[in-house]
Amino acid sequence: MSGCGCSSSGLRPVDEAIAALMAFVPKAPPSVRVDLEDALGLVLAEDVQSPIDLPLWDNSAMDGYALRSADSGRLKITGCVAAGDAADVELRPGEAVRIFTGAPLPPGADSVVAQEDCDAEGDWLQAPAVAPGNHVRRRGEELCVGDALLSAGQKLRAQDLGLLASVGLDRVSVHRPLRVCLLSSGDELREPGEPLAPGQIYNANRFSIGALLRGWGMEVHDYGVLADTLAASRDALSLAASEWDVLITSGGVSVGERDYLKQAIRELGELHLWKLKMQPGKPLAFGSIAGKPWIGLPGNPAAALVTALVVARPFLWRAQGRRWAETLPITLPAGFDWPAANSRRQYLRARLELDSSGVARVRLHPQQGSAMLRAASWADGLAVVEAGRTLCAGELLPFLSFSELGA
Ligand code: AMP
Ligand code: MG
Numbered sequence: 001m002s003g004c005g006c007s008s009s010g011l012r013p014v015d016e017a018i019a020a021l022m023a024f025v026p027k028a029p030p031s032v033r034v035d036l037e038d039a040l041g042l043v044l045a046e047d048v049q050s051p052i053d054l055p056l057w058d059n060s061a062m063d064g065y066a067l068r069s070a071d072s073g074r075l076k077i078t079g080c081v082a083a084g085d086a087a088d089v090e091l092r093p094g095e096a097v098r099i100f101t102g103a104p105l106p107p108g109a110d111s112v113v114a115q116e117d118c119d120a121e122g123d124w125l126q127a128p129a130v131a132p133g134n135h136v137r138r139r140g141e142e143l144c145v146g147d148a149l150l151s152a153g154q155k156l157r158a159q160d161l162g163l164l165a166s167v168g169l170d171r172v173s174v175h176r177p178l179r180v181c182l183l184s185s186g187d188e189l190r191e192p193g194e195p196l197a198p199g200q201i202y203n204a205n206r207f208s209i210g211a212l213l214r215g216w217g218m219e220v221h222d223y224g225v226l227a228d229t230l231a232a233s234r235d236a237l238s239l240a241a242s243e244w245d246v247l248i249t250s251g252g253v254s255v256g257e258r259d260y261l262k263q264a265i266r267e268l269g270e271l272h273l274w275k276l277k278m279q280p281g282k283p284l285a286f287g288s289i290a291g292k293p294w295i296g297l298p299g300n301p302a303a304a305l306v307t308a309l310v311v312a313r314p315f316l317w318r319a320q321g322r323r324w325a326e327t328l329p330i331t332l333p334a335g336f337d338w339p340a341a342n343s344r345r346q347y348l349r350a351r352l353e354l355d356s357s358g359v360a361r362v363r364l365h366p367q368q369g370s371a372m373l374r375a376a377s378w379a380d381g382l383a384v385v386e387a388g389r390t391l392c393a394g395e396l397l398p399f400l401s402f403s404e405l406g407a
Contacts, residue, residue: 005247010278011277014310014345019271021286021315023326024293026245028321039156041217042174043321048150050167053140058105062135065125066109070124077120081106096125105136105190112136143167153218153323175321177219181244182210183236183250185226185261186299200241204301204373205250209308213248214315216406218320228252233264241268241289246319248312251299253285261296265289277387279344280370281307291317300370306347306382309405329384329398335361338391349375349382350399362399381405 012020017269031045060066065074068091075096081087083102091097091108097104099112112135119126122129149167150160164172189203190196203225210220221244226236232251232355240247252261253274265271269289274296276284280303283297295312297304314325335353348368352360362383365375381401391397 008333011275011282011344012273013277017273017276017284017286017346018311018314021295021311022318024158024272024288025315025318026291026293027203028319029178029245030312031173032176033171033173036170036172038162039161039172040158041155041215042177043155043217044150044152044172045175045321046173047148047152048164048169049174050143050145050147050149051144051169052143052167054167055137055139055141056144057139059137060101060103060105060112061137062112062114063100064112064114064116064129064135065095065120066091066099066105066112067125067130068093068109069111069130069132069134071096072127075125075127077123077125078244079106096127112138151323152334153321155322155342164177169225177217178246178316178320179219179221179225179244180213180246180248180316181221181240182206182213183240183247183249185228185233185249187228187258188227189251205297205299205304208301208305208373209248209250209357212305212308212313212407213316216316216320218316224359226252228260230257230260230263232257233260234268237261237264237289237294241292241294244293245292247289247292247294248297248308249294250297250304253296253298254283261285261288265294267298269294276307277344278307278310279342279346280368281311281347282344284311292390298370301373302349302368302376303370305373305376305407309382309407310347310400313405327400329400331396332399333359333361333394334383334391334397335363335393336391337393338385338389341386341390344386345387347382347400348385349379351378351380351401362397 078095080098081103082100087104087106091106097106110132111130113127154249184206188200190200192202208229213220227313249261252259262271267286275282276283281298284296284307287294297307317325349365350362353363355361365378367375381399384398
């Protein structure tokens with residue numbers, strides 16, 4: 001693609017690059033119906049309405065006594081209704097019924113007095129005056145039949161599954177997980193647990209990026225380590241493109257003679273974008289082969305992680321069928337000075353800490369090297385310093401929390 005920022009000098013601003021990627025988001029994977037037990041972390045493919053009123057009947061919010069609000073003073077206790085009982089005996093004027101939390105209100109009763117607010121002795125209750133509806137959870141007060149519960153495009157969380165269960169739904173329609181092929185490029189890479197020969201290092205990206213993808217509800221197809229040759233790159237990429245929805249590589253996209261991935265992509269498909277105005281993460285590349293998107297993450301582990309979170313994530317979330325992929329940074333005071341401006345936007349590994357008056361501020365890890373994962377592991381998120389900006393402690397800056405980013 002000409003004018004795409006693929007020249008060696010042009011660096012794409014991050015927001016522009018993300019917008020360019022978004023134009024290539026493929027259709028979301030087809031929907032499948034799954035049991036609620038299997039739905040955690042998957043993306044809903046349908047809008048869901050409540051099939052019932054919730055609560056389904058008037059019931060007590062307290063342990064106490066059901067009565068008529070018109071009555072007070074000395075009342076005869078005529079029965080007891082617990083959660084799980086059917087309350088079918090009519091309560092008459094001058095009567096009260098012992099009732100427990102969640103039990104249906106007996107017909108005739110319109111109010112509950114909490115047991116700590118009244119005195120009971122034998123079959124008699126001394127009750128204060130209470131308003132109609134006191135401690136009563138009314139039928140449909142939370143939801144009525146047909147009310148919107150959840151929307152297509154949202155990732156199902158624990159509370160969403162609980163809500164679906166509470167209205168009796170046992171299956172939901174979700175997008176099947178996006179099938180992502182993960183390749184780690186580099187002759188120097190060995191797997192943890194293996195001995196290292198001179199010049200070799202452990203493959204960190206396979207684990208960090210693979211874990212991110214799985215946490216985002218995607219299926220990872222790990223093709224292991226890709227040798228640093230053009231032929232190996234071509235073969236692995238064309239096989240992966242024939243089998244999976246999206247291809248993600250790490251390493252091999254820099255400017256070294258052994259970085260063959262961009263060349264392989266150019267030969268097999270199209271390179272849409274290369275090199276971003278961000279640090280860490282400058283060498284990120286994006287292209288497509290046989291209609292399948294390819295994201296080339298940098299090799300340096302912190303750069304791979306940051307670009308996966310900032311650039312690949314919105315693309316992948318949308319490709320998975322998620323409707324909301326944008327993250328809202330929170331704005332917080334810096335707990336550091338940034339005296340020298342950079343030419344690229346900085347994504348700094350940072351933590352929130354409280355100052356002496358209890359106000360949160362952003363603290364940086366001292367090791368911000370793009371090869372260093374230790375700072376990311378220490379951090380709660382990324383502090384963003386714009387290109388060209390200097391900062392004094394106390395000035396506000398955006399902070400992207402790892403939990404917002406799904407890390
Ligand atoms: P490259 O872009 O392939 O030159 O890689 C940049 C740096 O990242 C080099 O120091 C590589 O050894 C390192 N690197 C590449 N891939 C990985 C990986 N999967 N795990 C850890 N380090 C890596
Ligand atoms: Mg390499």
